[in-house]
Amino acid sequence: MTDFLYPFLDHDEDDLDALLDDLTRSAHDKADISAALVESTLEQLDGDLHAAARDVAECLVRGGRLLTFGNGGSSTDASGLAALFATPPHGPPLPAVALTGDSAVLTALGNDVGFPLVFSRQVIAYAAPDDVAVGFSTSGNSANLLMAFDAARDRGLLTVGFAGYDGGDMAGAGLDHCLVVRSDSIHRIQETQAALGFALWRMVHAELDGSHAHA
């Protein structure tokens, strides 16, 4: 009679095994969705990834570096991609720097000029024309990413964006390459963006190996 007042006294609340079974089913469902999204996105974007890899490889051959950035969980994905390029599990290292790792720089810029400028100011300070700006966002709408891409384009950098949903504002921002994961789950988008970043890294190495072979 008092179930509506005390739902936690419901019979089900005694049943830990039932909860764990539910959690197991849920984990499998989510893992299956993640794997399917990774597979379909890699297939859909195969041409775009190869085109991006060719352009990135050209920049690296000319002496450029990757500058990666993002907010929140995406900042860690940006750091992860920079780490993958610079300190890979195998193969030669490639120059890449995350603009998300230095709390002195981030808080100085955030405090003095505002958070929308935390990445663009770093691009202005660090970037050379052969560098590559790589931004991660799930919404595609982060103001500080859009400003960083603007600053990068002004300086002649190659621009590569990872977005989710329908690409948001990044899709219309004139990036050289905008890789959109068509999903509305932030978690599944991030997992798939990591898989895309990993595929890009492998393709860049394949391009560089090819250019060395023909040199």
Add this chain to the structure above:
Amino acid sequence: MGGLTNALDHVLPSAAFQLARRFADGATMWCVAPQWPEHARHLAVEFVHPVVVGARALPAVSVPGPDPVGALRAAVRAGDIVAVVSSAADPVALELVRRGPAWGATTLWLATGNGVMDSSADLTVRVDDADGTAPFDGRLVLHYHLLWELTHVCFEHPGLLERRDETDEVVCVTCRDDGRLAEVVRVSVDGHDVEVRTASGHEHADGTLVTPLVPDDLVLVHAGSVIARVGAS
């Protein structure tokens, strides 16, 4: 991704439930990833600033820097969670999960790799990684995303979180018949009086059986005496 199956069956869900129970009791989760600090930050931010509007913010802190063992020795309180993300053979991770019980912490080890693993963590979630790429291709991220998602499902069942039953033995080390794990805090000049830290607080033990002891040694205490030093340190 067939290798996910084992971790997702019961192990990861049980870990999520235990995390929810510790959080409900006021735990802070300390996140460490010695090889990939970005994963410690990602794990922490999931809990601190949830992407799902309305989901409860939970205390999680990533621990950067060169000495996570030293940092956590000072930071961890009894009842906290030490969450380690690393390959299965990482020496810093091993050190942390060995010391967790002496600090009164529940230890969670999210470990990549397919080799035989010696884990004394309370909760060990293996991430299938035959080729060493799981930390970079999204598969490791998936595992801690699922941990976060399932932990929040558990919060929809407060009755289960408040119950105390047989699942508590997962984190119980005080009844080990070979003694209780402790960390040496200080030793008297003659080595006889040793102050140690255990899951239940600081206490004094007789140090004459095991000499010389130095601060931070991991030891077993039984019947008021230090009876053995544990591990390499």
